[in-house]
Amino acid sequence: MSLPAVAAPGGPTLEVRNLRTHFFTRAGVVKAVDDVSFTVERGKVMGLVGESGSGKTVTGFSIIGLVDPPGRITGGQVLFQGTDLASLSEAEMRNLRGNRIAMIFQDPMMTLNPVLRIDTQMIETVQAHARVSREEARQRARDALGQVGIPSPDERLRAYPHQFSGGMRQRVAIAIALLHKPELIIADEPTTALDVTIQGQILAEAQKLCAQFGTALIWITHDLSVVAGLADDIAVMYAGKVVESGEVGAVLDAPLHPYTAGLIGSVPSRNRRGAPLSQIPGMTPSLLNLPAGCAFRARCPRAESRCAEPPPFAEYLPGRHARCIHPYIEEAVRA
Amino acid sequence: MSEVMDPPHAVAATTPPIVEIRGVYKRFSRSLDFAAKLARRLGVTVREDVVHAVDGVDLSIRRGEVVGLVGESGCGKSTLGRMVAGIMPPTEGSILSHGRDLRSLSGVEARRTKLRTQMIFQDPYASLNPRLKVEDIVGEAPLVHGLVRREDFAGYVDEQFRRAGLDPGLKKRYPHQFSGGQRQRIGIARALAVQPEFLVCDEAVAALDVSIQAQILNLFMKLRQELDLTYLFISHDLGVVEHLSDRVVIMYLGRVVEEAPAEDVFRSANHPYTQALLSEVPRIDTRKRAFAGVKGEIPSPLAPPSGCHFHPRCPHAMERCRIERPALREIAPGRRSACHLNDAA
Structure with missing residues (x-):
């Protein structure tokens, strides 16, 4: 199952360019994602960070093509191994989802059907994208459960979702995402609802997977x-826009954007x-009727009159972008 | 900020504990359904499902202290908090406020004692009545309890609003018209309106975004100084607890496993569970670390493991840990830990 056009293997797995997803509500247009760009390389982890309402989840949904009306992708490109996902038909998209691009949600019950046994769900997922016998599909499901550290996977396959704890359910959801060894996984707050020790286990699995x-x-x-x-890399979102991106250590040690610093x-x-x-x-401002210019300026310690103009998303240091006209450059250079 | 009110009840200057918890247990049992009752009558042994939410806890909180209560879900920290706040009676054991058992009090005295302890909840929406204006949410209790007269009501409410960092001009609104951070401020204003001396905060900042969380934590610290408050701060977030607390209590499956001054816990934890918990906490200063994960799951409180509850996940577990419950004993001045390893040393 190959894409219409396969890019050179050296290219990034995902490239998001000036993505815009707007929601056309009765109260007005909500620009949930407004000019978002970033790149994710093979085997790398991109941390997409933001507070509630910053548009980080909608960005994830836009990439995998799950934006529901009244929302619509109104601009930009999502290049998956060089192919623009917007150019694909719904059938081609379906071929990709769960197969080469997978998603893990905050609430694993969004992935799992509560009235079906785990094996039914997993075998269905395997057979949706691969012509294999039921027995082989079952075998793959079992291996995937083992991979994410679920003890006695044979027994657990016959269980229902409600018989698992929260952490175990999230592992099952991750195992389902892994079934087809996808090239890209979008994980939306997968450990937020979990306890610290369980979160540690899930993070360990995620690291192993990429490696x-x-x-x-x-x-x-x-x-x-x-x-x-x-x-490895981080993109910080605020009010629908990426305000800063770069290598994670560099950004956290010496942020360029005042919001990241705050x-x-x-x-x-x-x-x-x-x-x-x-x-x-x-x-955080309401996304309805955002004022022109920098959305952060009302809260920014460095705000000035020029901030009423939309700031460009510029590369201030090699590999480090910020959407700000007066970033903390001296501090970042010194660090 | 307007002038600060004195704490309502003058307390002796020596610092005896404001609250003392002695051998407290809380069990929840599911009553048997019809079939099970019938079976029991016919001579079949049917066991009731009993959850040992809090399993023998001793704790004392001194005046002016901030005690952080940490643990993972199901460890009983919220149940303990509710019992301390007087919302829920213990199954066994006693809770003393200023040396007097809550259950021995009655009438006016019981009411007055209860008012001195207030609770702030995690979900600022679920804990506010959606059909009341926020001025009534904040002002109702002091009015009912005679802390304020009808004619002073408006001024009193305004003062509570300002103290919690809210604009009094918004007091005619309803809870749904506020953001999460503002709602939490309303919850705080409501708790402080009855002039308590002790606040139980149950995951009070867990639902808030980082930048709002910082604002609320700062408010808690400011109020502590202004009003000489004592806090029991329940949280799963070790970063928050480390920042705020003087003393930290760590619970696991209904029991206290370690108790120590905050600095000591975060510098050198004694109990293997505390060590595991601390090593798993992601920190902003550690980059690209390898996560390991404590092995195993949190056991169900319906059927906790024998002996030390942590032994199935503990890297140092010995035969004794499977059999004998370790006592919480002093390992250094002000530090207590419940681990058999401390006996070996």
């Missing part, structure tokens, strides 16, 4: 600490114990 199969991974989260430990400063462990946390004043 073993060269899977590219987009890890959508609000948790900077998770991204710090897991990701976000990092609010993390308790970045502050002296007991001292007041540095905080970003105000709150």
Whole structure:
């Protein structure tokens, strides 16, 4: 099952260029994703970070083509191994989803059907994209469960989703995503609902996966600490736009954008114990009727009159982009 | 900020515990259905499902202290918090407020004691009545309890709003018209309106975005200084607890496994569970680390493991851990831990 045009193997797994996804609601146009660009290389983890309503989940849904009306992709390109996904028919897209691009949701019950046994669901997924016997499909399902660290997979295959704990369910969802060894996995807050020790287990699985199969991974989260430990690159979203992107260590050590800096400063462990946390004043703006110019300027310590103009998404340092006209460049160069 | 009110009840200057929990157990059992009752009557042994949510906890909280209560889901931290707040009676054991058992109090005295402890909940929407204006949410309790007269109501509510960092001009609105962070501020204003001395915060910032979370945590710290408050801060987020707490209590499956000053816990945890928990916490300063994961799952509180609850997941488990429950004993001044390894040393 190959795509109409397969790019050279050296290219990035995914390239998102100026993606725009707008929701045409009765109250007005919500620009949930508004000019988002980033690249994910083979075997790398991209951390897509933002607060609620920043558009990070809609970005994920747009890539895999799951945006429902009144939402619509209104511009930009999603290049999967060089092929523009917008140019594919619905049938071709379906061929890709679950096969070469997979998604893991925050709530595993979004993936799992509560009234079907795990084996039924997994065998169905295998046979949807591969012509194999039921027995072989079952074998693959069992292997996938074993791979994500589910003990006694043979027995567990016969269980129903409600018989699993939250962490185990998320593993099953991950195992289903892995069935066809996809080249790209989009994981939307997969560990947010889990306990710390279980989160650690899932993160370990994710790391193994990228190293073993060269899977590219987009890890959508609000948790900077998770991204710090897991990701290679980071893209920070605010009000539908990527405001900063770059190598994860460089960005977290010396952010260019004042929003990224504020976000990092609010993390308790970045502050002296007991001292007041540095905080970003105000709150996230509504995506309806965003003012022109930089959406962060009302909360920004560096805001000036020029910020009323839309700032460009420019490369200020090699491999590091920011959407700001007065980024913290000296600090970043010094770091 | 307007002038700060004095705590309502003058407490002796020596710092005896404000709250003391002695040998507290909380069990939830599911009552048998008809078939099971019938079977039992016919002589079949039917066991009731009993969840040991809190399994023998001792804890004392001194005046002015911030105690962080940490644990994973199902460890009983919320149940313990509710019992401390007086919302839920313990199955066994006693909870003392200023040295007096909550259950021995009655009438006016019981009410007054209960008012002194207030609770702030995780979900700021579910804990606010959607059909009341926020001024009534904040002002109802002090009015009912006679802390404010009708004619002073408006001014009193305004003051509570300002103290929680809310604009009093918004007080005629309903909860759904506020953002998550603002709703949490309303919850805080409501709790403080009855002039408590002790706040139980149950995952009070868990539902908030990082930047809003920082604002609320700062508010908690500011209020602590202004009002001389004592906190029991329940959270699964170790970063938050480390930042805020003077003392940390770690629970696992209904039991306290370790208790120590915050700095000591985060510098050198004693209990293997605490060590595992701390090593799993993602930190913003660690890059590209290899996650390992504590092996195994959190066991069901319906059928907790024998002996030490942590032994099936513990890398140091010995034969003794399977049989004998380790006692929570002092390992250094102010530090307690429940692990058999401490006896060997």
